[in-house]
Amino acid sequence: MKTEEVTQHIVKWLKDYATNAKVNGFVIGVSGGIDSAVTSTLCAMTGMKVLCIEMPIHQAQSHVTRAQEHIAQLIQRFDNVTDTRVDLTPVFEEFKTEVSLEGKQVTVDMALANTRARLRMTTLYYHAGLLGLLVAGTGNKVEDFGVGFYTKYGDGGVDLSPIADLMKSEVYKIGKLVQVPESIMNAAPSDGLFGDTRSDEDQIGANYDELEWAMQMHADGKKVDDFTGREKQVFQIFKRYNTANKHKMIPIPVCEIPNTLR
Secondary structure, eight states, rough: HHHHHHHHHHHHHHHHHHHHOOOOOOEOOOOHHHHHHHHHHHHHHHEEEEEEEOOOSSSEEEEEEHHHHHHHHHHHHHEEEEEEEOOOOHHHHHHHHOOOSSSSSHHHHHHHHHHHHHHHHHHHHHHHHHHTTBOOOOOIIIIIIIIIOOOTTTOOOOSSSSTTTTTTHHHHHHHHTTTOHHHHHHSOOOOOSSSOOOOOHHHHHSOOOHHHHHHHHHTOOGGGGGGHHHHHHHHHHHHHHHHHHHHHHSOOOOOOOOGGGG
């Protein structure tokens, strides 16, 4: 990948899109992870207004520290960047008092994790509407179009996706170029939706290098029986997530009414 050229291409694309949409700039949730760090930096490089929002919900302290370090660095480097912090923990806890928490614990935990992401989406769109900004998505290609590792109408609810055509490894290359803090570059990727430090690999069962490989094999038309050992295991993991999360990657199904019934 021509990292510098790709970086400039994304920055120009962001600026052109916002200009054509007649908006002032971008709002983005900063989590302390590589994807939001790269995306927020690319947005800042447009010279347009960028609002970084930290939205903790029982967040692991390491995630909070990295997010704050990154935001501080951006504000120091770019005079078009501002920030705010919205503590959503009380909102989340109040929500839990109004809904049933009965059922299998793993199912309840996942539903609550997705609720965190949707509360954050609502917060981003509130500020976007208030200030005339676009919500910038932070999903990469593996998450958005490979394994569907995001929350529908949560972190998947955005106005535009500047890094969604980049593999995770390519995101890291841009991160190095645009000077993302080393603490973020070296941290294990995590969605931060469970209030602990569990990584994406802990949840998925494969790391992003493995998932990139599996995504390419899938695109090449390979089958599970084409592999053995760890490769077969990884490919099965990819296929399972890709199949189960297909509903996130395709347009919402519309029941079309035949002309004969109109």
